[in-house]
Amino acid sequence: MTSVSLGMPAAPPPVLAPRRKTRQIRVGSVGVGSESPISVQSMTTTPTTDINATLQQIAELTAAGCDIVRVACPSADDAEALPIIAKKSQIPVIADIHFQPKYVFAAIEAGCAAVRVNPGNIRKFDDQVKEIAQAAKDHGTSLRIGVNAGSLDPRLLQKYGKATPEALVESAIWEASLFEEHDFHDFKISVKHNDPVVMVRAYELLAERGDWPLHLGVTEAGPAFQGTIKSATAFGALLSKGIGDTIRVSLSAPPVEEVKVGIQILQSLNLRPRKLEIVSCPSCGRAQVDVYTLAEEVTAGLEGMEVPLRVAVMGCVVNGPGEAREADLGVASGNGKGQIFVKGEVIKTVPESQIVETLIEEAMKIAEEMGEAGGEDAVEGGPVVTVS
């Protein structure tokens, strides 16, 4: 068996900016604020009244790495389902309330970890802030003040003409002040817009105005491809300045996909330890193997790997040996063969047909050694697999 030196990095990997200092709140067992890691959220798509289906989806989201889940609560029947869902979910549950303040109280009573309120949509919300603040305090429930471009206060729409960053921020700060007047501070804020430029500017302005923890989101970001790009671009712009404490990628796609994208965004910015990373070349006229298929098959074969392994899949000898040497594991292909690298050393040369199985086999060995060395924490920032 190949011996692999795992290495113990002295310092955590670098980030682009320190986190903006915020007050700290709790969403059940998950801390939200600058003292806590940035959490990833998603939202169930099942009818909340279908308790089993909702809990099944929450279990899938939990398995995918979701930290906090939100469920919609549009009716009294949904509110009735909340106590069981909140109790049985493995991750904190946030009830999402629009229109009916009575469901805010129901969700708090139900034991939800937090309630998302959209003041622009909740009737008579301003009149009931005192009671909501008191109920939330009594139950240790935090809130999210969620301002959305699509449901902005008509007064602000008239003042600004449309949902500008300034309008979103003014709305959020007004609602925040209502709670703060009642000495309630356990809330985070979101100011979502479907345009990443408006959204980024709104969060930048909001971040300058107070120390609230911020929930990032590009609302109605679109189908998976467009929504991923919009979210990654907007979140990247903000997170690279230290702004953002919890994120939700909104996709017109199954919620597990939102979680995968959210985690990948955080990993790309070193805001979460990297796990499996495939470094594969785009291929070009020099490629001597089918790089796309090779990279896809290696990715599929290693899916779910929990160790921070960097695997290089390279198509030819131009950059192949260099990248493969830098990775924990790699292949540099050429002439129908693949040179397999482990920790910078060529350990064998195999025919093209055996490249995938050999890489997977060697990755498993490395993962096993990492596990024996103390699990992923022991090798944080360590191994990488590259495909060129």
Ligand code: SF4
């Ligand atoms: S590694 Fe080789 S095949 Fe891949 S992009 Fe670079 S030159 Fe092209």
